Amino acid sequence: xxxxxxxxxxxxxxxxxxxxxxxxxxxxxxxxxxWMVILSLKPxxxxxxxxxxxxxxxxGYRTVLGDSEGIPFVRxxxxxxxxxxxxxxxxxxxxLPAAYAxxxxxxxxxxxxxxxxxxxxxxxxxxxxxxxxxxxxxxxLFDTYVGMVWVLQLVTLPLIVWIMRSYFADLTPELExxxxxxxYTRKQAFVRVALPLVKPGVAAVSLLAFIFAxxxxxxxxxxxxNEAQTVTVGALSFLGGDRPKYNLTxxxxxVSVVPPLLLALTIQRxxxxxxxxxxxKS
Amino acid sequence: xxxxxxxxxYVLIVPALLLTCxxxxxxxxxxxxxxxxxxxxxxxxxxxxxxxxxxxFTQEAFWNSAWVTVLYAVGAxxxxxxxxxxxxxxxxxxxxxxxxxxxILILPLMIAPVIAAIIWKLMLQPSVGVINYxxxxxxxxxxxxTDTPTGALLSSIAVxxxxxxxxxxxxxxxxxxxxxxSPFEAAAVDGAGWWYTFRRLTLPMLWPYVLVAVIFRFxxxxxxxxxxxxxxxxxxxxxxxxxxxxxxxxxxxFQRYSFGISYTIVLWAVVYLAAMxxxxxxxxxxxxxxxxxxK
Numbered sequence: 030x031x032x033x034x035x036x037x038x039x040x041x042x043x044x045x046x047x048x049x050x051x052x053x054x055x056x057x058x059x060x061x062x063x064w065m066v067i068l069s070l071k072p073x074x075x076x077x078x079x080x081x082x083x084x085x086x087x088x089g090y091r092t093v094l095g096d097s098e099g100i101p102f103v104r105x106x107x108x109x110x111x112x113x114x115x116x117x118x119x120x121x122x123x124x125l126p127a128a129y130a131x132x133x134x135x136x137x138x139x140x141x142x143x144x145x146x147x148x149x150x151x152x153x154x155x156x157x158x159x160x161x162x163x164x165x166x167x168x169x170l171f172d173t174y175v176g177m178v179w180v181l182q183l184v185t186l187p188l189i190v191w192i193m194r195s196y197f198a199d200l201t202p203e204l205e206x207x208x209x210x211x212x213y214t215r216k217q218a219f220v221r222v223a224l225p226l227v228k229p230g231v232a233a234v235s236l237l238a239f240i241f242a243x244x245x246x247x248x249x250x251x252x253x254x255n256e257a258q259t260v261t262v263g264a265l266s267f268l269g270g271d272r273p274k275y276n277l278t279x280x281x282x283x284v285s286v287v288p289p290l291l292l293a294l295t296i297q298r299x300x301x302x303x304x305x306x307x308x309x310k311s
Numbered sequence: 312x313x314x315x316x317x318x319x320x321y322v323l324i325v326p327a328l329l330l331t332c333x334x335x336x337x338x339x340x341x342x343x344x345x346x347x348x349x350x351x352x353x354x355x356x357x358x359x360x361x362x363x364x365x366x367x368f369t370q371e372a373f374w375n376s377a378w379v380t381v382l383y384a385v386g387a388x389x390x391x392x393x394x395x396x397x398x399x400x401x402x403x404x405x406x407x408x409x410x411x412x413x414x415i416l417i418l419p420l421m422i423a424p425v426i427a428a429i430i431w432k433l434m435l436q437p438s439v440g441v442i443n444y445x446x447x448x449x450x451x452x453x454x455x456x457t458d459t460p461t462g463a464l465l466s467s468i469a470v471x472x473x474x475x476x477x478x479x480x481x482x483x484x485x486x487x488x489x490x491x492x493s494p495f496e497a498a499a500v501d502g503a504g505w506w507y508t509f510r511r512l513t514l515p516m517l518w519p520y521v522l523v524a525v526i527f528r529f530x531x532x533x534x535x536x537x538x539x540x541x542x543x544x545x546x547x548x549x550x551x552x553x554x555x556x557x558x559x560x561x562x563x564x565f566q567r568y569s570f571g572i573s574y575t576i577v578l579w580a581v582v583y584l585a586a587m588x589x590x591x592x593x594x595x596x597x598x599x600x601x602x603x604x605x606k
Binding site for chain 1: 323334337338401408414433439485534572578
């Protein structure tokens, strides 16, 4: 009796130690976000003193969203929305058929084509951006929505093709064959039978691709200057200037992470599935 | 109508390929540029063949950058792997605390790396940052985090770890949850201890999942740009000038386009080779894991 008592006690202690270790990691993971909230609410005159006690104010956000530092942050935010949505929509239009085709048919060169698509994930961004920088200036695509949407395909298209490919591969072909016997054309079978079944996958992968496009930094840094600049580059510009305004930088950083964080919290389970799917199955 | 059937997959893939070629074209163009001395000061460039590459490899700056890049990538990938697997194992125990925390595991991963670097830069300010404030009671209030060479490298690795540890943890957790139950049941019947089970069963079967995560993290860290750009801009001195930062400085800041591109082409070749070696290794590990699972 006594021995089992001891064993359960040991087990319970170990359990507590494990929970404590987990909590420690999550403090490391969440403290920076919490600290940005605190910093963003600080009035300018209390920035460098009193660390945790201060009189919170929304002035930082008002300045950032009111363009009063000469940085049109709201426009950058809208730009991010436009180019990220644009990139995702375009990637879905061309990526869904490609994913379907590569999941349904083994054809000559299919694996090579797919690998080529994926290999862009491993190319250093600057390898293509520098030539694009030269090219865009000649073509008039520099600092435009079209230019940004096009180049963001490098981020969104491989992601969508690879994850959707495994969703399509999980569908049994019999479903579409039955539809074909019912007199559907191939296209109808795809649009009316296969596509609705992978709808949850499409939703998850679109949001994941949106987040990746939104978070990209190096494309807008080099291929835009003002008109089409996005929040990731915009947030950085608050760090410049002679007197650093940490509360404004914190507010800008937080505003720019609101969309990805909100999406992540709402569809957390699907994102995790998408992330591990995309990595493991490739 | 057989030929139409045979063509169908190609027709479906062509739009995606065309878009991809839109990206391939600049890649080829960049490769072509590196054979010239193309820069802003020389808009009518001469053909110099491989001179750019010769300059790259004979430059001390390149070898310094290569060294810094490798240190960064190995450091970041190693810490992320150990920490990520540890977090996954702790979450896999599935306590109440774990179930609550698991839901927010993904959050840092959803923050743009450049924003993460901005956040950490604010926290690491030597005199006014919160980290030194919290360290002050321990007598460590004045650490110059990003102003010393070692400190700058360690700080940028710390940001990478903050952002990407959840990625490793998520993959490892997915792996843990998909392991077959029977080997563990057999071990429990035999009265095997926790450590024995972990070393002989969990780790070998989990290793393929972990290795996939390591491959992704190592490849991505080799081409790190945004974290360093926002946190240190390569400084102090040359201490954090990784290859992509050097390429950026050469091509965009100093407008020596073709020279900058040759840097990225070299990096691309290295990443490609590293990927090939690691993927080959992955195949071996996967076979080993299958053997353990079948026992």
